[in-house]
Each structure stands twice: as C-alpha cells, then as structure tokens.
Amino acid sequence: MTSGPPGRPSPVPRAADLTRALPTPASPPGARWARLRRRLWASVSSTVVLVAADWLAVLLCLASAWAVRGFVLPALDPSFGPLYPLGTYLVDLYLLLPWILALAQERLYTRRLLFWEEVRYTTRGTSLATLVAIFVIYATGTTAEVSRLLLGSVWVTSLAAIPLARAGAKLLLLRLGWWERRALILGAGATGRQVLERVRHNHLLGYRPVGFLDDDPGKQGSEVDGVTVLGPLADVTKWVRALGVRDVVIAMPRLARPELLRVVARFEGSVESIHLVPDVLGLTTAGVETQDLDGTLLLHMRWNLARTWSRLVKRSFDVVGAMLAGVLLFPLVLLAAVAVRYDTGGPAFFVQDRLGRGGRRFRCYKLRTMYADAAQRLESHLRDSHAARAEWERYAKLKMEDPRVTPVGGFLRRVSADEWPQLYNVLRGEMSLVGPRPFLPGERPQMGVLAQTILKAQPGMTGLWQVSGRNELSFDQRLHLDEYYVRNWSLWMDIVVLARTVNSVLRGWGAY
Known part of the structure; x- marks a missing residue:
C-alpha cells in the first residue's frame, strides 16, 4: 500500500478499493522497512x-x-x-x-x-x-x-x-499525522460501537478506527457510524497489513476462549498492541483491577466509598466547599428566588423527597422551575405527542419542548442555578458536592440490584452523570456511571468532576 511522506496522514481507502489492492502475505522487504521508518x-x-x-x-x-x-x-x-x-x-x-x-x-x-x-x-x-x-x-x-x-x-x-x-x-x-495510530475493531456489535464512540470522543488519544471485522455475513460490507465492516475475523491478518494497523481491539466479550486464542494467534506478531474487552460474567467492570496470582488471573473489585477514611475526607471536602460556594452564591440565590416569584407568583423554592444514603428519604431543595400545574401539563403533552412519550419513557425527561418549565426556570436550568439551594442539603450531611444522582423514591424499583451499591453514598449536586451527557444519557447509563463513581471514588475525581461541571454549565451542554 502506498503512502504519503512521513507526517502526512494517508486517507483510508474504501473496502472495495482495498480488496483489489491487498498485498500478498509476504510483503516486499522494502515496503516493510519503509513502514518501520515512518513509524519510527x-x-x-x-x-x-x-x-x-x-x-x-x-x-x-x-x-x-x-x-x-x-x-x-x-x-x-x-x-x-x-x-x-x-x-x-x-x-x-x-x-x-x-x-x-x-x-x-x-x-x-x-x-x-x-x-x-x-x-x-x-x-x-x-x-x-x-x-x-x-x-x-x-x-x-x-x-x-x-x-x-x-x-x-x-x-x-x-x-x-x-x-x-x-x-x-x-x-x-x-x-x-505523527500522533495517529490506526486501529482495527473486531466485533461490530454493541460493544464495538461503544468502543468506536469512546475512541472518537477522546480523540487526543490518537487512535483512528479504520474498520470493523465481524463473522456476521449480514454486517459485512455495511457501515457502522461511518466505519466499514471489512469482512470476517479470518481476514484480520491481511487487513492489518493492508491498512497499516498498529492496534487491534477485540470487542467481543462473549467470544469463546478457544476461538479467542485462534483469533489472537493470527495477528499477534503483526501489531504493536492488543486491547481486549473482557467478559466478567455479567458484572460491571466498574472498579475492577487485575491481579496475577502465580499465573491465575484474579479480578479485584474496589468499593472506595465503603472505607471510613474515604468518607471522612469526602465529608471534609464537602463542608469546606459548600461553605465557600454558599458565601459566593447566596446573593445570586436570593436574586433568582425573587425572579421566580415574580415570574409565576408562586413559591420560589421547590421541595421534594429524594433517596439519600442507605435509601433514607430526605427533603431536597431546589429553585422552582415549573408551573404549579406541571403534572397536568405533562400528562396532556404526552397524550398529544407520541415522540414526547417515547422520549419520556427513555430519559424520564423532555429535551426540547417541556410545557412544564417556566421562562425563568428554563434559564435557571441551563446554568444549573436551580440546584444551588442544595448547598444547604450538603451542609446538613444529606448530600455531597459530587456523587450519584439523587433518585426519586419511585425510581427505586428501576435501579434494580445496582441500588445496593449506589445508595451506599450520599447523592451529589453534580456527578459523572452530569459531565458525561447529563440528560442525553439513558436511565441505565446513568446507573452504571453512578456505580462506577461509588467504586472508584477519589478526591481527585471529585475535583475533576467539579471542574468539568463548570465547563458543561458554561457551554449549556445537556441542560434541559
């Protein structure tokens, strides 16, 4: 395969073009040396x-x-x-x-x-x-x-x-073109799509997916989010050579062990790195570390917020942060409360029961952003719009047209100012600055077995769910992010989430 001079990324040809121009298994020594020089x-x-x-x-x-x-x-x-x-x-x-x-x-x-x-x-x-x-x-x-x-x-x-x-x-x-590493994804199913999405989102990693391989004949020749399914797994070696692939991602967590070994054996010496998405028997990989026990692979599952010292550090951080933020934001909360009162004539604050640590209910404070008859407005809107009903069933929120939200409430939501009164909940020890989403009591059955992990921590004013897409995430995706947070908590993670929250609010990302 010809390529441009070092430093200029060559375009990825279409599958049909590559099929006509595949190299022979024994590439000329000159071509291999040229590729090695470019990589070096x-x-x-x-x-x-x-x-x-x-x-x-x-x-x-x-x-x-x-x-x-x-x-x-x-x-x-x-x-x-x-x-x-x-x-x-x-x-x-x-x-x-x-x-x-x-x-x-x-x-x-x-x-x-x-x-x-x-x-x-x-x-x-x-x-x-x-x-x-x-x-x-x-x-x-x-x-x-x-x-x-x-x-x-x-x-x-x-x-x-x-x-x-x-x-x-x-x-x-x-x-x-010096930071790019071409990658081939084995498996064009849901896991492969997720890998593609994450790699594209984190583009500074430099990985460039150039194709999928999958044994499903119905997928071969089609495109998955703009990336072609080039052929079956048996063709992995020739596509690695044809496309100059340096990384292979095996995104087939349910692939049987003998077949996995056969697939890896085909290209193991042809690429620099192999990335494997493992099957952990239905368990989430949140908080999982690997450990070698004399040749036996162990999976160690962390639960950081179960430690007394971790909770003490987190609580100290919450108290100091809430006091500082409260001093800065108190005048703005008063101003927003006056605006809400003037906008609707109703009470400025909205109080609602939420699930706290251990599943205990607490009264969560927010600035009111909806009309007094919000329930009737929602019921009428969902009855008249099938698209809105489908969106509500998937996200438990409405992204665009929400008839319940007042004009002032819409602005407060975009900048997350409606959640500022929750600093009072943080000082009372009912919430944290960063944590899982504060779930409604009626959502407890939907949380399933993950509730046992998530409800071991205080809910947060913000969290991974807010900086990872917020209301663009499905309910299940939010649950898994919350579980990941509880198992992998660190003070550094809280600092990062707070910094990313400010960035998300300034951009108005995912706020509805």
Whole structure:
C-alpha cells in the first residue's frame, strides 16, 4: 500500500478499493522497512514535540513568576528586592531537567492517557520535580538566589500549563499525522460501537478506527457510524497489513476462549498492541483491577466509598466547599428566588423527597422551575405527542419542548442555578458536592440490584452523570456511571468532576 511522506496522514481507502489492492502475505522487504521508518519517525517526533511542550510550559511558568516577583511585587511593596537574571534561575534549576525527568518517570512519553487521567499524572510529576528542586537548592546552598515564593508560583501555574501545553502539542501532532495510530475493531456489535464512540470522543488519544471485522455475513460490507465492516475475523491478518494497523481491539466479550486464542494467534506478531474487552460474567467492570496470582488471573473489585477514611475526607471536602460556594452564591440565590416569584407568583423554592444514603428519604431543595400545574401539563403533552412519550419513557425527561418549565426556570436550568439551594442539603450531611444522582423514591424499583451499591453514598449536586451527557444519557447509563463513581471514588475525581461541571454549565451542554 502506498503512502504519503512521513507526517502526512494517508486517507483510508474504501473496502472495495482495498480488496483489489491487498498485498500478498509476504510483503516486499522494502515496503516493510519503509513502514518501520515512518513509524519510527512518528514515534521519535512525537516524543520530541511532547518534551519540548513540557519544557516550554515550565519555562513560561518560571518566566511569569520571575516577572511578577521582579517587577510587579517591587512596585507594590518596596521591601521586595531585585532578582537575578532569568538565566541564573535556569542554571540553578538545571535547565528545568527535573521536570522532564519526573514526567518521564510517570511514563507520560510512552503511553496514551485520557486528558484528566494525564492531569493527575502531570500533577504528581510536577510536584515531585518541585520537591527535588527544593532539595537540590538547599543542598547546594543557592537558597538566596531561588526563593520559595518563586518555586511555589512555578508549581501552581505548571499544574495547568503543562496539561494544556500537552493537549496543544497533541493537536499539532494529529494535524501532522505523527500522533495517529490506526486501529482495527473486531466485533461490530454493541460493544464495538461503544468502543468506536469512546475512541472518537477522546480523540487526543490518537487512535483512528479504520474498520470493523465481524463473522456476521449480514454486517459485512455495511457501515457502522461511518466505519466499514471489512469482512470476517479470518481476514484480520491481511487487513492489518493492508491498512497499516498498529492496534487491534477485540470487542467481543462473549467470544469463546478457544476461538479467542485462534483469533489472537493470527495477528499477534503483526501489531504493536492488543486491547481486549473482557467478559466478567455479567458484572460491571466498574472498579475492577487485575491481579496475577502465580499465573491465575484474579479480578479485584474496589468499593472506595465503603472505607471510613474515604468518607471522612469526602465529608471534609464537602463542608469546606459548600461553605465557600454558599458565601459566593447566596446573593445570586436570593436574586433568582425573587425572579421566580415574580415570574409565576408562586413559591420560589421547590421541595421534594429524594433517596439519600442507605435509601433514607430526605427533603431536597431546589429553585422552582415549573408551573404549579406541571403534572397536568405533562400528562396532556404526552397524550398529544407520541415522540414526547417515547422520549419520556427513555430519559424520564423532555429535551426540547417541556410545557412544564417556566421562562425563568428554563434559564435557571441551563446554568444549573436551580440546584444551588442544595448547598444547604450538603451542609446538613444529606448530600455531597459530587456523587450519584439523587433518585426519586419511585425510581427505586428501576435501579434494580445496582441500588445496593449506589445508595451506599450520599447523592451529589453534580456527578459523572452530569459531565458525561447529563440528560442525553439513558436511565441505565446513568446507573452504571453512578456505580462506577461509588467504586472508584477519589478526591481527585471529585475535583475533576467539579471542574468539568463548570465547563458543561458554561457551554449549556445537556441542560434541559
């Protein structure tokens, strides 16, 4: 298969074109060497660009801190004396090499991670580099030159600068074609579609699905969300070679073990990575870790919020966060309450029973966003519109035309301001800033066995369900996200969810 020069992504041909131009099983040595050179060039270039992005990000943080400390602070307070030239600090900090080495130690130049997962590792790496720099400065006696204020400023600003620089570098690498890895998905069923959707959503990972393979004759030759089902599983080797595939995703969790081994044996030496979506006997993979017990694979299921220490840390975070947010938002809540009262003439607040931790009911507070006769309006609308009824049965919400919502209520919902009074529930210990969705008592039967896990935690003002599509998700999808949260909770996850919630609210994503 011919290809453009290194750095320029070649288009993926159609299945019919590739069928006529498949290479023979023994590709010419020259073609194989050319492909290896292109891959080596892309790999080395990607690493160099990422290292440069990290180094420039730290340099920018150092230069900014140096400028503020050397020019802004002395102008405000004459007690701040002059600084050494910027080059002196670069030499004292060993040209910022501790930061690059710390990020390399976190394997951030050899693996591909989701954005927020990468933020966690860059935070750990930059923190380690800062501690190393402080130790070296004290050990070498250069504390008079490099102040703690300067290093602290570099550390704080680099927490945001490095992830953003890396994201920008990856976008550049994708445009150049150096970050792209072609992937083939085995299995065009529901699992394969889910893999395709997740890969496309997280495009900075660089994976490019170029085709499906499936043994179902009815699917072969068709397209799944714009990606062609190229043929049966038996053709995996020739398609790997024809398309220059580097990653194969086996998205057939119910494939029998003997058949799985035969499929893997066909291409195991032809690709760099094999990704397997496992079958865990109907159990969710939320919170599952693998462990090798002398050759026996064990699946370890976590339940982080079952730990007393985890709940104590989370509660402390909730109290501090709710108090700070309450001080900032209290005037806005009063203003919104006056607007609601003026809009409808009814009460400004809406109180409803919800399921709390352990299934106990509590009174959940919200700003009222619906008319007083909302139930009658909904019943009439669902009776007149079959599309609205189908949407209600799937999502338990109406996305577009909801006759129950007032004009002011629609605005409050778009910015999630109707949920601000729930800070009172957080301070009372009935809710958390981040957690599972607060379910209605009538929804308990629909939750099924997952209720036993989800109701072990306080419901949240926001959660994974809100930053992963919110009302665009089905009821079952929300349940699985809530279970994942309870099993995999960490303080870092709460911080990430809160940050993503602000972003979702500003974009008005999924708010109805």
